[in-house]
Amino acid sequence: MRLKELLCKVEYELIRGNLSQNIEAVQFDSREVRQAGTLFVAVDGFETDGHRYIADAVAAGATAVIVERDVPEASAATVIRVADSRLALAEVAAALYDYPTERLQLIGITGTNGKTSTSMMLKSIYEHSGESMGCVSTLGTYIGQDVTEQRHTTPESLELQRLFRQMVDAGLRHCVMEVSSHALHLQRVAGCRLDRVVFTNLTPDHLELHQTMEDYYETKARLFEMADKHAILNGDDPYGRRLIARCRERDAEYITYGIEADADLRASDIRYSETHSDYMLRTPSGAIAIRVPLPGIINVYNSLAAIACAYADDVSLPAIQRGLAALSGIKGRFEVVHQDEELKVIVDFAHTEDGLEQALRTLRPYVRGRLIVVFGVYADRGEAGQAKRQAMGRVADRWSDLAIVTSDNSKHRTMDTFLREIRSAMGRGSHLVYPDRREAIEQAIRLSRRGDVILLAGKGHEQTQQIGSERIPFCEAEIVRICLAEQQQHAMARYANSLLT
Incomplete structure (x- = not known):
């Protein structure tokens, strides 16, 4: 498709170059530019600015670039300037795939x-x-x-x-x-x-x-x-x-x-x-x-x-x-991952103050024993993140019998401060802290008694836990299954030993 056709709904200024050229691909990540005839859209993102990588994109084959400001590195390519690169990317993408x-x-x-x-x-x-x-x-x-x-x-x-x-x-x-x-x-x-x-x-x-x-x-x-x-x-x-x-x-x-x-x-x-x-x-x-x-x-x-x-x-x-x-359930939404006469374990995506309260209040009338919640709070540093952590701490403190505070996609954050902020809002309710989420789940199961319900809140359908830059496989349903199987094995071993003594 010709560059001019891709830009038909974009408000732009042509700084230099040829709008009649054919465009074979569109990219906004310079690492994905792999062929000549690519249009590279420089987007200023949360972590880095695409304008810094225009020279790399041109070297890899980009023959046209969309920018928000002057960039002398793009002298070998057609340069189109727009007020909002993200808006331009969206309009170009729609044209590329024929609306x-x-x-x-x-x-x-x-x-x-x-x-x-x-x-x-x-x-x-x-x-x-x-x-x-x-x-x-x-x-x-x-x-x-x-x-x-x-x-x-x-x-x-x-x-x-x-x-x-x-x-x-x-x-x-x-x-x-x-x-x-x-x-x-x-x-x-x-x-x-x-x-x-x-x-x-x-x-x-x-x-x-x-x-x-x-x-x-x-x-x-x-x-x-x-x-x-x-x-x-x-x-x-x-x-x-x-x-x-x-x-x-x-x-x-x-x-x-x-x-x-x-x-x-x-x-x-x-x-x-x-x-x-x-x-x-x-x-x-x-x-x-x-x-x-x-x-x-x-x-x-x-x-x-x-x-x-x-x-x-x-x-x-x-x-x-x-x-x-006919709906047979929704992955990670009030999903029962274990249920027997002793214990019920539910996985839910509740990751906000309101979501956690809704989940706990929904479960409360049907709990014969204790309602145990395992939760963490994924939120950035600063006042807004602190307010969310404390609000979820208050909800867990009010609506559960035992709250186990843990991590949730900690990424590059230092968890000690975050966990303290959650606990600071939890008053005198019964709560424990296990920064390792797997250990927190295991402890919830070990501490459970007949008739208890455990809510694992926050991750829902997610199958990974992000720690640092790494995404680690993390399936809560599988962790529950393994922990319960180990408990059963230990119980059987104790019973066998009792017969020998």
């Missing part, structure tokens, strides 16, 4: 908690209504029967548009995408055409990036300016109500859902259990009984968000009912 979202009914889901569960519920609803649905999720990218892992909840724009192109080529007409606040802040979804957008809730998270809840909200609110059709909004959430007011001001179409509010779609007569929730769904088209095969009020809300989104696309109520009932 695949123009051929998809794309749904974006945003909010602090519930994005993954809502996405999986929506995917199940569509598939049980006879429509295949692609999915870009924290759990990975789903294209037909193929699932691929990804590093970010919402991939970088170049990767994202490539995935959309694969979906279109595979014959898919629908896709649901989780949209993180980082993705909106970093322009990853610019260049996408969205049919509908969904808001779940907003509670404190990522404040090391956004600094304030107001900035966090405004970042999320950008997505709702991109919807071609409906906005799907939680009428019970205070930030959801603000989005409703914005939609009214813009005369934009929206559908509300809720439990308490007078919403378009509402759950009533809710009956909670240890494994699922039942309720009566009330809509302008009538009422129908719904079973959600996941426990807790949070999953009632998640199911309502998915239902409202499908309802806006004229999916029938019986198809919605079938799709939710």
